[in-house]
Amino acid sequence: MARKGYKGGRSVQKIVPTAKIDKMKLHVWMVVAAVVAGGWARVVPLEQAPYVRSAVAPALDPRAGSYADAVESALHNRIARHVRPDYSPLAKRQAAADSGAITDFGSSPPQPVRGSKGASFLHGSNTDIDRQNVDYLSPPPTDAGTVPNLKWAFSLSKSKLLNGGWVREQVVTDLPASKEVAAAEQRLAPYAYRELHWHRVAEWGLVLNGTVRITANDEDDRNYVADANKGDLWSFPRGVPHTLQAGPEGAQYLLVFDDGDFDASGTTFAVDDWIAHTPRDVLAENFGWNSSAFNSVPAADPYIVPAAQGETWLTIEEARKQVEANPAGEVDSPYVYRLSQQNKTQAPGGGGWVKVTDYRTFAASPTLASAYVHVEKGGLRELHWHKNAEWGYILKGKARATAFAGGATARTFDLQQGDTWVFPTNYGHYIQNVGDEELEFVEIFRAPNFGDKVKFDDFSLSQWLALVPPSVAAKQLNVSQHLVEQLSTKKQIIVAQA
Numbered sequence: 001m002a003r004k005g006y007k008g009g010r011s012v013q014k015i016v017p018t019a020k021i022d023k024m025k026l027h028v029w030m031v032v033a034a035v036v037a038g039g040w041a042r043v044v045p046l047e048q049a050p051y052v053r054s055a056v057a058p059a060l061d062p063r064a065g066s067y068a069d070a071v072e073s074a075l076h077n078r079i080a081r082h083v084r085p086d087y088s089p090l091a092k093r094q095a096a097a098d099s100g101a102i103t104d105f106g107s108s109p110p111q112p113v114r115g116s117k118g119a120s121f122l123h124g125s126n127t128d129i130d131r132q133n134v135d136y137l138s139p140p141p142t143d144a145g146t147v148p149n150l151k152w153a154f155s156l157s158k159s160k161l162l163n164g165g166w167v168r169e170q171v172v173t174d175l176p177a178s179k180e181v182a183a184a185e186q187r188l189a190p191y192a193y194r195e196l197h198w199h200r201v202a203e204w205g206l207v208l209n210g211t212v213r214i215t216a217n218d219e220d221d222r223n224y225v226a227d228a229n230k231g232d233l234w235s236f237p238r239g240v241p242h243t244l245q246a247g248p249e250g251a252q253y254l255l256v257f258d259d260g261d262f263d264a265s266g267t268t269f270a271v272d273d274w275i276a277h278t279p280r281d282v283l284a285e286n287f288g289w290n291s292s293a294f295n296s297v298p299a300a301d302p303y304i305v306p307a308a309q310g311e312t313w314l315t316i317e318e319a320r321k322q323v324e325a326n327p328a329g330e331v332d333s334p335y336v337y338r339l340s341q342q343n344k345t346q347a348p349g350g351g352g353w354v355k356v357t358d359y360r361t362f363a364a365s366p367t368l369a370s371a372y373v374h375v376e377k378g379g380l381r382e383l384h385w386h387k388n389a390e391w392g393y394i395l396k397g398k399a400r401a402t403a404f405a406g407g408a409t410a411r412t413f414d415l416q417q418g419d420t421w422v423f424p425t426n427y428g429h430y431i432q433n434v435g436d437e438e439l440e441f442v443e444i445f446r447a448p449n450f451g452d453k454v455k456f457d458d459f460s461l462s463q464w465l466a467l468v469p470p471s472v473a474a475k476q477l478n479v480s481q482h483l484v485e486q487l488s489t490k491k492q493i494i495v496a497q498a
């Protein structure tokens with residue numbers, strides 16, 4: 001695969017600057033510092049400290065302002081080392097020898113072991129979960145510090161089983177880092193429909209399989225009916241009342257909402273629920289009906305309404321007659337977007353394609369932007385970041401991603417079909433296809449302020465390095481200028497396997 005100038009760039013990260021060690025001076029200052037800190041009795045040569053596994057003194061931090069600062073920092077590291085990663089030169093050398101690749105435990109249960117570090121379980125573990133999250137047990141040596149959980153599997157959500165389908169949600173109490181976005185997977189049996197309702201928040205949908213007929217109307221008397229097929233999107237701006245009905249084969253879809261606290265009171269408003277909680281004389285007056293008409297209204301919110309016996313499915317032309325008869329006409333921005341028909345944008349890096357949508361292409365979805373990403377086997381969604389938090393969902397395949405949280409902290413996650421993640425605003429990350437097949441996922445973005453318009457954006461690390469003066473990038477990374485000059489000034493988006 002022709003990807004000139006990129007392969008060279010990939011070797012950049014292997015060259016790690018190592019600090020110089022001055023053991024003699026260190027020992028002198030250790031003694032002085034230890035006396036000040038607590039007397040001779042506490043002086044233990046570094047090599048003998050029980051929690052120091054390497055027999056080598058720690059490197060002094062070359063960024064420390066003075067030599068005394070460097071010693072203090074070394075002492076601090078020594079004390080803290082039993083709870084923090086080992087930064088000793090030996091550990092650094094081991095880390096340099098470790099490519100960082102996912103540990104292969106074969107058919108044996110994964111263990112909390114990497115190279116010479118860790119030790120096997122003496123009491124066992126939840127092996128099924130461990131197998132899916134090998135990078136929690138055996139993280140790459142580049143992971144560091146405390147990064148909170150950024151992953152949620154829909155398989156850990158409780159399913160709400162209903163007549164005619166089911167739903168399972170991911171809300172802010174499941175994944176607290178996802179403040180901007182909540183989501184749900186929903187399934188409807190053939191012809192079943194999600195009852196009439198509206199939300200305080202906007203709803204974005206992606207059809208995973210089957211056909212969904214949507215109906216809605218806006219605040220300006222206009223209405224809308226359309227069918228969304230597999231791979232198509234819909235969006236209901238907040239407040240817009242809507243229904244979803246599955247076609248003859250049933251349907252499954254992903255729902256995304258532009259607020260993480262989706263289960264909060266005052267978020268979803270269902271018609272049956274409202275009717276059941278309004279005095280009947282008021283209803284009778286409101287609709288001009290005899291109040292006995294409300295005797296059979298469901299008392300509890302049914303959520304999904306199963307198909308009736310002999311349910312008929314109107315052709316879309318028949319269904320649209322109601323819209324055509326409306327003197328106010330159809331809504332000005334269609335609520336369905338035919339993503340399945342949008343041309344793929346091939347990634348310049350050669351590793352796959354993307355389909356991006358935001359208000360510029362899908363006007364009915366001003367508050368949620370998306371990218372549908374397809375990564376070929378072995379490909380890599382390049383190192384990048386966004387102005388806004390990224391919420392993601394694996395459609396198929398297996399991925400590995402590291403969230404770089406700044407402040408020398410990073411955490412690697414393993415993801416597979418049905419898993420979701422969130423990378424808070426500006427976190428650096430990549431998403432690598434580590435499975436035996438294509439990887440597909442969606443990235444979703446919301447602006448920091450609820451209700452604001454959002455444009456899809458991303459910053460590419462490789463492009464950035466290609467766009468600064470080569471001498472600057474070369475000096476920063478301590479690599480030859482020749483390597484830096486090979487980087488492409490074009491965003492690679494997805495890089496093909498080398």
Ligand SMILES: *[C@@H]1O[C@H](CO)[C@@H](O)[C@H](O)[C@H]1NC(C)=O
Nearest residue numbers: 015016017018019477478479
């Ligand atoms: C840069 O790399 C060289 C080895 O290629 C090494 O000797 C030198 O110490 C490094 N410089 C820094 C600042 O890490």
Ligand SMILES: *[C@@H]1O[C@H](CO)[C@@H](O)[C@H](O)[C@H]1NC(C)=O
Nearest residue numbers: 208209210230248249250251
């Ligand atoms: C999609 O639904 C059809 C039935 O309509 C089923 O045969 C097919 O296996 C489903 N696809 C996936 C990926 O499950």
Ligand SMILES: *[C@@H]1O[C@H](CO)[C@@H](O)[C@H](O)[C@H]1NC(C)=O
Nearest residue numbers: 284288289290291292293294
């Ligand atoms: C409402 O319906 C009931 C039962 O059908 C009937 O007895 C009653 O007269 C009706 N009331 C009015 C105001 O039409």
Ligand SMILES: *[C@@H]1O[C@H](CO)[C@@H](O)[C@H](O)[C@H]1NC(C)=O
Nearest residue numbers: 338341342343344345346361
């Ligand atoms: C999609 O690509 C085809 C050619 O592959 C082109 O004819 C068509 O105009 C493109 N559509 C859009 C909307 O760009």
